[in-house]
Amino acid sequence: MCRFCNNRMHAPAELGSGSGKIIVAPASMPVGVGDPDRLTLIRGGAVLSMDSGVGNFSKGDVLIRGSRIVEVAASITAPEAAVVDASGMVVMPGFVDTHHHQFETALRSLLADAILINDGRPESAANYYEWMLQKFSVLYRPQDVYISELFGGLSQIDAGVTTVMDVSQIHHSPEHSDAAITALRDAGRRGVFGYFEGWGDAAKYPGDARRIKAEHFASDDQLLTMVMGGEIYLPFHEEAWALGRELGIPVALHVVGTFGMQAVFDQLAEAGRFGPDNIFIHMTGMSDMAWKRVADAGSHISLSVPIEMQMRHGNPPLQQALDLGLQPSLSTDVECTMTADMFTQMRSAITLQRMLANDKALRGEEYPKLLSAIDVIRFATIEGARGLKLDHKTGTLTPGKEADIILLDANAINVAPLNHVPGAVVTLMERSNVSTVFCAGKIRKWHGTLLGHDIARLRSELEASRDFLLDAAGIRPDLF
Numbered sequence: 070m071c072r073f074c075n076n077r078m079h080a081p082a083e084l085g086s087g088s089g090k091i092i093v094a095p096a097s098m099p100v101g102v103g104d105p106d107r108l109t110l111i112r113g114g115a116v117l118s119m120d121s122g123v124g125n126f127s128k129g130d131v132l133i134r135g136s137r138i139v140e141v142a143a144s145i146t147a148p149e150a151a152v153v154d155a156s157g158m159v160v161m162p163g164f165v166d167t168h169h170h171q172f173e174t175a176l177r178s179l180l181a182d183a184i185l186i187n188d189g190r191p192e193s194a195a196n197y198y199e200w201m202l203q204k205f206s207v208l209y210r211p212q213d214v215y216i217s218e219l220f221g222g223l224s225q226i227d228a229g230v231t232t233v234m235d236v237s238q239i240h241h242s243p244e245h246s247d248a249a250i251t252a253l254r255d256a257g258r259r260g261v262f263g264y265f266e267g268w269g270d271a272a273k274y275p276g277d278a279r280r281i282k283a284e285h286f287a288s289d290d291q292l293l294t295m296v297m298g299g300e301i302y303l304p305f306h307e308e309a310w311a312l313g314r315e316l317g318i319p320v321a322l323h324v325v326g327t328f329g330m331q332a333v334f335d336q337l338a339e340a341g342r343f344g345p346d347n348i349f350i351h352m353t354g355m356s357d358m359a360w361k362r363v364a365d366a367g368s369h370i371s372l373s374v375p376i377e378m379q380m381r382h383g384n385p386p387l388q389q390a391l392d393l394g395l396q397p398s399l400s401t402d403v404e405c406t407m408t409a410d411m412f413t414q415m416r417s418a419i420t421l422q423r424m425l426a427n428d429k430a431l432r433g434e435e436y437p438k439l440l441s442a443i444d445v446i447r448f449a450t451i452e453g454a455r456g457l458k459l460d461h462k463t464g465t466l467t468p469g470k471e472a473d474i475i476l477l478d479a480n481a482i483n484v485a486p487l488n489h490v491p492g493a494v495v496t497l498m499e500r501s502n503v504s505t506v507f508c509a510g511k512i513r514k515w516h517g518t519l520l521g522h523d524i525a526r527l528r529s530e531l532e533a534s535r536d537f538l539l540d541a542a543g544i545r546p547d548l549f
Contacts, residue, residue, distance in 0.1 A: 094512075094520060099151030102133075103472075103511035109133040110147045114155030114476065115490050119162050119450050120465040125490070131160060133472045136510035141466050157480035158504060159490055161446075162465055163231025163258075163473040164411040165453030167371040168321075168350050168400030172214055172237035172249070174221035175535040176205060180405040184381040185327050197380060201405060202238065207268045208541045209239045211248035213534045218249050220531045221404065222256030223522055226513050228410040228500040231473040232259040232454065232463055234296060234371075234400075236321070236350070240267035240274050243281075250285050253293055257521065258508040259473060261457050262286070263321055265298030274298075275309040282316050292509060294459070296321045296348065301333045310342070319346045319458060321371075326354015326383050338362035345369075348456055350400065352390070353383030360386075364393040369456035373402035374417040380406060387422050388437060398453035399445070412499045415445040419495060442491035476505040 101107045109132070116129035123141050130145040131138060180197055187196045218235065225233060235253060240246045245267060253260035264281060266274050273280075278297060286295040297313025299306050299320040306322075313320040324334055331354060337343065338359040343366035350371045352363070363370070370390050377385040390397045399418060401409035422440045429436035454464025463473045477498055479487040484497045506514035513520060539546055 095515060095518070098512060098515050099153060102151055102153075103136060103507075103509070105135045107135060108139075108147055108150035109153060109472075109510070110145060110150040111153045111155050111160055111474065111476070112145075114158040114160035115479065115487065116141060116466065117159060117161040117446070117490050117494070118466040119447065120467045123465070123467055129160070131466060131472075131474065133474075133507070133510050136471050138466060138468050138470050138472050138474075140468055153476075153505070155476055157478065159477040159479050159487075159494060160466070161475060161477065161494070162450045162463065163475045163506065163508070164229050164449050165232040165398065165451075165457065165459075165464060166225065166230050166401050166409070166411065167234050167348065167369075167398040167453045167456050168236050168373060168402060169221070169225070169233050169409060170237055170403050171218045171221040171233070171235045171252075172206070172209060172239045173201065173403055173405045174217035174224070175213065175531050175538060176201070177404045178406075180403075181407075183406060185325070186381075188381075197403070197406070201403070204542050204544075205538055206238050207241070208538055209241065209245065210537075211242075211244045213538060214239050214245050215248040215252045216527065216530045216534050218252030219255055220527050221409065222253065222258060222260070223519060223524070223527070225401075225409055226256065226258055226506055226508070227503065227519055228412075229475040229477070229503040229506060230258075230409075230411055231475065231506065231508050232261070232457070232459065234261035234263055234321070234348075234457055236263040236265055236298070238265050238267065240265060240272060240277075241269045242267070242271035243273055243277055246277065246281055247285075250281070250293065257292075257511065257513050259292045259459070259463060259471075261294050261296050261459075263296045263298055266300065266303060275305065275312050278312050278316060282318070286318075294318075294457070296457070298322065301330055301337070302328055314346065319348055321348035321350065323350045324352045324355060327381060331355055331359075334359050343368050346458075351377060351382050352386050353377060355386075360389060360393060364395055370395050370397040371400045371453075371456060372397045372418070373400045373414075374421055375407050375413060376402040378417070378421070385418075385421060387418060388425060391422075391437065396452045396455075397448055398456045399448045400453075410500050411449045412495075415442075415449050415495045418448060419445045442489075442495040445495055446491055472507050472510040474507040475503060478502045478504045 102109045111131040116126040126143050129143050132140040132145045183196050186198050187193050296319045299309040299322045310320050345367040347368040374385045399414040419440050426436040451464035454460040462471045
């Protein structure tokens with residue numbers, strides 16, 4: 070039995086044994102940041118609050134008490150506070166990724182050239198559906214789930230992603246599900262556990278959702294929340310939708326025309342089954358009628374623009390969503406094919422929308438309003454929080470919300486001099502600019518270094534898991 074299979078009823082603080090050797094915090098880091106009632110002052114940064122009521126500050130301060138933001142202003146006096154010098158930094162909300170298959174971390178870039186479904190061409194033999202879902206996912210042991218979930222989560226913290234919805238089709242047993250939850254906890258950031266399908270005789274989906282909700286998500290006062298997977302390609306999707314609504318949690322699903330889902334989705338639309346608790350991922354190839362029902366219902370749309378373009382999901386329906394007044398979030402999807410940082414997502418979204426609009430303009434046609442840098446930052450922060458029903462906790466630098474905050478280095482050689490904050494974040498920055506990361510007031514990355522984990526040890530465990538999966542699948546390693 071794996072080392073975390075009996076951890077179902079333990080408190081989060083008791084679940085750290087899988088995290089490796091704890092790295093001692095640097096002497097330069099203030100002591101006690103994130104502790105209850107401890108004041109921390111982030112001082113002198115360019116503050117991008119993403120809250121129109123709060124405003125932005127070319128030089129401003131953010132005051133935190135424990136896990137929550139207390140004040141955001143041009144200048145704050147708090148002599149008793151620990152001070153974090155943010156000069157030369159952009160201070161903004163952490164990114165929110167609304168759809169990430171973290172279980173695939175051990176198989177990063179393995180399917181870099183893959184499309185979604187085999188189209189019969191030789192170059193498509195290694196495709197996502199046959200390889201990832203049919204060949205690899207069924208082989209995962211609880212320990213494989215754990216290390217991929219944890220390493221992938223830490224990697225995203227390193228890139229400034231403070232909230233994720235994990236969508237992993239590896240719930241082959243209750244032990245697999247508990248391993249995923251344990252890893253999400255051990256990463257130390259805000260996570261939404263997506264309970265999706267698994268395979269085999271030990272799989273308890275969807276019925277085990279009641280046990281999972283009661284044991285792990287009975288309280289809303291924690292970093293982790295739960296979403297019910299309700300894939301309409303499964304014959305029992307109606308049971309999953311009903312169970313999610315019984316438990317009072319959002320229901321998320323992939324909606325991809327490539328898989329022939331339009332007819333079923335249209336049926337659900339006509340039956341009035343959509344609601345504000347639905348999270349529809351991709352939404353490619355759907356009818357105009359269904360789109361209107363989605364908009365009328367107030368459902369949320371999560372787009373993975375680079376993946377949708379790369380893997381033949383269909384054209385990313387970004388403009389279609391915007392035309393209906395829907396504000397989408399951005400999501401990274403699958404690291405077997407594309408990196409899981411939000412800088413890539415924002416750049417892909419803005420350049421795609423502007424390319425299509427500019428093409429219409431050049432042809433003398435009516436064209437939509439061009440997206441701006443601040444628009445895609447909004448998609449990557451507060452719109453994601455809204456979609457996951459977490460906007461009361463995160464997504465903006467608003468007093469009363471939890472302190473999910475990132476400091477981005479604007480003095481770095483790829484950014485300086487800083488002339489326009491949203492433009493710098495979207496068009497110039499990448500993960501190397503993520504200097505410091507706060508998750509609910511706790512510092513998880515400090516001056517470029519992840520804290521609390523022995524990354525070398527975890528990398529070795531991830532490599533061992535990768536080796537097991539390749540061997541079990543009969544795939545010979547080939548770096549080229």
